[in-house]
Amino acid sequence: MSTQTLTNETLQAPAASRWRSLVTQESVATVVVSLIVAAAVILPLLVLIVSSFRVLDPGGFDTTWGLDNYRTLYTDRVIPKAFVNTLIVCAGSTLIATFFGVALAWVNARTNCPGRGRMEPFNLVPFFLSPFVGAIAWHNLAGGKVGLINSWGRDFLGMQGNLINVDNLYGVIWVTGLFFAPLVYLFVIGSLRRMDPSLEDSARTTGAGLVRTAMTVTLPLVAPGILSGAIIVFVTTAGEFGVPFKLSAPYGWQTLTTQIFSKAVGDDANIYLGAAMSMALGVITVLLIWIQQRYIAPRSFTTVTGKGFRPNVIDLGGWKWVAFAFNLGFILVAVVLPILCLFIVSLHPVWQSRIILHDLTLHNYVRTLFFWAPDHIAAATNGIYNSFILAFAGATIAMILSLVVSYMIHRTKGFGARLLDFLCVVPVGFPGIVIAMGVLVTYIKTPIYATLWILLLGYITRFFPYGQRNVSSVMLAISEELDQSSRMAGASWFTTLRRITIPLLKPGIFAGWVLLFIIFLRELSISIILYSSGTETLSVGVYYLTNYENDTLTAALSVTQTVMLLACVYIFRRIAGREALTV
Amino acid sequence: MSAMVTLDRLSKNFGAERAVRDVSLSVAQGEFVTLLGPSGCGKTTTLRCIAGLEHPDAGEIRIGRDVVAAPEQGIYLAPEHRNIGMVFQSYAVWPHMTVFDNVAYGLRVRRVRGADIKTRTRRALELVGLEHLAGRYATKLSGGQRQRVALARAIVYEPRVILFDEPLSNLDAKLREQMRVELVRLQQEVGITSVYVTHDQTEALVMSDRVVVMDKGVIQQIGDPHDIYARPRNAFVANFIGATNLLEGVLRGRNGDICDVEIALGESHAPVRIKALGGNVVAGDQRMIVSVRPEDLSIHLQAPDGDGGNVFEGEVIDTVYLGNFLECNVRVGTQEIGVQLDHYMQLRPQQKVFVAFEPDRGLCLTE
Incomplete structure (x- = not known):
């Protein structure tokens, strides 16, 4: 309303004052921020598209324009297989993640499974840890020759060969599925928990039994959430680099991400071919995210009522212990066993697939943590140092950007707001490795290449929408009249932002900051493309080792990273309460 | 008329809280019975026990001749096997189905033939005046329309009983009044036994054949609307149904139906002797309460003539103008009495007035 009146007044005002009224704190800031965001998001993608049409000559020095890179995508010996493998892995882990996510959410929100309150936070833990570390842990736990389970099988059960083997595509599917189950869980549990119980009650009184009610009412109502979660898992898996790199690539199963990495940053690097492969990957993910945002997210049903009813809880009878075992089993295989196994491995000087008690040592931690130790490994100690700088600076800058951008989207109207809204969705559609390729081809000839700045740029570009969503959700819940009252009381736009808006948004800003800090602390697929000697990150350190x-x-560095991440999650939950740290 | 719903000493606890205590009630075939009471009085819990959405802890529930819940004998019939219809406060219209599919749901569950589903759903939608919206999704409907869908959904398969859980409380005042009339018309047309829960006393008085007033999990009074209003059984019912003045006093004598009561007005005032209907009060120096409704009191500027009338002398505290009438609060000793007056009356604060009422308009009640 107030903008309407303002515009009318401006139209009637003489030309000079109309010009002056355009140059306000608000509009200057809007334009500057829009330009920054547009440059950060659009430029790398544009250069990536252009670069994918540049063909490197056999000598490796000159380029010509052409479609050869795209032709290589299907004539190459490995790439088409990698493409198929990627689809298999994505489909498989989406199935596993959806199964675990939906089942765990249902058990926790709707059944009388014992110990629900205690287990709930642990169900989310894999979400905050590094899947790459998870893959390393599972390799040590159940890898072909080295796996602890397999060596126990041989030692104690007298078995030949392997009990299980995760060093293949199935292993990739298993580990990614486990780690991304919380994504589906988060999408589903909210709607299960807040659903108006009379929606189900009325099905019962109308004559439908428990099962029929679940199939015709409950499930269709949470279906959009399940589908959204599944798509996010599919897309995230498509961009996942660490797990296939550790579990399948060394044994002959390449995926698109491992191929982009080895073709674009190997010794005979061809970044233009890498750009074309990134385009292929990006087109798939963007399409899926577009479908999710355009057709599935809007179909979510608002089933919440004002009445503070508890949701219907189903008495499982004796089956509640099955549900309990199921949930405990998930926590065991997704969190406890991998971390425990890594810890055991990290205490040995050499890992021989056996626990050798009299050999235990902390020397691995000395070599990876203490940069003053004479035999320290620079990639590891640098990685810790760099990751903390990147996580701290990146989260801070990204949250400032998020704040300004959210403010512009929700508190100003017009074309700029809609453009910004669109720009904030774009990076979510591309896997980190694709954004990283865009940033690489864009800035490879500038001074920021081979510095921490290029990593910072890649991190913020890819992940600031996550922070922005946190701020936006709080901003939407706060009445616009609160800051309009401040303007009425005579405060300027900037004073209002500083004195009213930001203090009100503190919880959202804090939650977003911690989420980004955690994401940056474990980031691999951007770092692996953009790092160079001296700018390793924590995950790159693990990769190097x-x-x-x-x-x-x-294992030592992996445990270190895991402990850091868990500490962040723990401290945050203590400060901000239980529900706060969700996407 | 045979009983359609029978509750026999029904009890339900939530942990230590006794939500429903020994509730016994019989609803006749085709009757419209309302459970009325403040929030937390146990009315919704009672209704949900009838529906089968709560398991009672003791007592028995019969629908028709079937025992549907009797915890002592281990009998509990799931809601879907009770053949009832229910309308919820939040409407609970399924947002992922069209209006037609919502209404047809109960028929499909009952495996009614396809052609019959169509005609019966149509008929139910016509009954609530929504036949033109059959293809619409529930999310595109207004509150009133959603409530009609919920109603059609509950009656389409001709259940034995229909249960209403505060169905009108989410609607705005105008629509609520309109829906009240429509609901009663529909109920009479279909002739279906109805149990209705509300905290709105006007709703209960307007719609019901009988009203059951509940408080703290216990039935306080059962009666037709006139009984409940004119002959409340205790102070709670008198105060909850409509407004009333409750004057504390001591019974000094009883002459047939009329009691002689002494009302204490504090130390500075002499007590006043009045006469009122005896009600359930027995006899002899007993502490009790006289209930007089504001519209049964009159105000006089001079002491009214004649004796035998009940008169208090007091002064005006304030007046509230409500358009169709004037509400006046009068201080009489330590008591405060509200009087409903003709809206032409002019009174100012501190003015000396006399408040009077006829003996047959006051009702003696136990505490």
């Missing part, structure tokens, strides 16, 4: 050093050093 697993590739060039031994299993025990890798």
Whole structure:
């Protein structure tokens, strides 16, 4: 309303004052921020598209324009297979993640399963940990020759060969599925928990039994949430680099991400071919995210009522212990066993697939943590240092950007707001590795290449929408009249922002900051493309150790990273309460 | 008329809280019975026990001749096997189905033939005046329309009983009044036994054949609307149904139906002797309460003539103008009495007035 009146007044005002009224704090800030966001988001993608049409000549020095890169995508010996493998992995882990996510959400929200309150936070833990570390842990736990389970099988059960083997595509599917189950869980549990119980009650009184009510009322009502979660898992898996790199690539199963990595950053690097492969990956993910945002998210049903009713809880009878075992089992295989196994491995000088008690040592931690130790490994110690700088600076800058952008989207109207809204969705559609390729081809010839700045740019571009969503959700819940009253009381736009808006948004800003801090602390697929010697990150350190050093050093740094992430989650939950840290 | 719903000493606890205590009630075939009471009085819990959505802890529930719940004998019939219809406060119209599919749901569950589903659903929609919206999704409907869908959904398969859980409380005042009339018309047309829960006394008085007033999980009074209003059994019912003045006093004598009561007005005032209907009060120096409704009191500027009338002398505290009448609060000693007056009356604060009422308009009640 007030903008309407303002515009009318401006139209009637003489030209000079109309010009002056355009140059307000608000509009200047809007334009500047829009330009920054547009440059950060659009430029890398544009350059990526352009680069994918540049063909490197056989000598490797000159480029010509052409479609050869795209032709290579299907004539190459490996890439088409990698493409198929990617689809198999995505489909498989989406199935597993959806199964675990929906089943766990249902058990926790709607049944009388014992110990629900205690287990609930642990169900979310894999979401905050690094899937790459998860893959390393599962490799040590159930890898072909080295796996602890398999060596126990041989030692104690007298078995030949392997009990199970995760060093293949199934292993990739299993580990990614486990780690991304919380994504589906988060999408589903809210609507299960807040659903108006009379929606189900009225099906019962109308004559439908428990099962029929579940199939015709409950399930259709949460279906959009399940589908959204499944699509997000599919897309995230398509962009996942660490798990296939550790579990399947060394044994002959390449995926698109491992191929982009080895073709674009290997010794005979061809970033233009990498750009074309990134385009292929990006087109798939963007399409899926577009479908999710356009057709599925709007179909979510608002089933919440004002009445503070508890949701219907089903008495499982004796089956509640089955549900309990199921939930405990998930926590065991997704959190406890992998971390425990890594910890055991990290205490050995050399890992021989056996626990050797008299050999236990903390020397691996000395070599990976203490940069003053004479035999420290620079990639690891640098990684810790760099990751903290990147996480702290990245989360802070991204949240400032999120704040301003959210403010513009929700508190100003017109074309700029809609453009910004669109720009904030775009990076979500592309896997980190694709954005990283865009940033690489864009800035490779500038001074920021091979510095931490290029990593910072890649991180913020890809992940600031996550922070923005946190701020936006709080901003939408706060009445616009609160800051309009401040303007009425005579405060300027900036004073209002500083004195009214930001203090009100504190919980959202804080939640977003911690989420980004955690994401940046474990980030791999952007870092692996953009790092160079000296700018390793924590996950790159783990990559370096697993590739060039031994299993025990890798395990030590992995445990370190995991402990840091868990500490962040724990501290945050203590400060901000239970429900706060969700996407 | 045979009883359609029978509750026999029904009890339900939530942990230590006794939500429903020994509730016994019989609803006749085709009758419209309302459970009325403040929030937390146990009315909704009673209704949900009838529906089968809550398991009672003791007592028995019969629908028709079937025992549907009797915890002592281990009998509990799931809601879907009770053949009832229910309308919820939040409407609970399924947002993922069209209006037609919502209404047809109960028929499909009952495996009614396809052609019959169509005609019966149409008829139910016509009954609530929504036949033109059959293809619409529930999310595109207004509150009133959703409530009609919920109603059609509950009656389409001709259940034995229909249960209403505060169905009108989410609607705005105008629509609520309109829906009240429509609901009663529909109920009479279909002739279906109805149990209706509300906290709105006007709703209960307007719609019901009988009203059951509940408080703290216990039935306070059962009666037709006139009984409940004119002959409340205790102070709670008198105060909850409509407004009333409750004057504390001591019974000094009883002459047939008329009691002689002494009302204390504090130390500075002499007590006043009045006469009122005896009600359930027995006899002899007993502490009791006289209930007089504001519209049964009159105000006089001079002491009214004649004796035998009940008169208090007091002064005006304030007046509230409500358009169709004037509400006046009068201080009489330590008591405060509300009087409903003709809207032409002019009174100012501190003015000396006399408040009077006829003996047959006051009702003695136990505490």
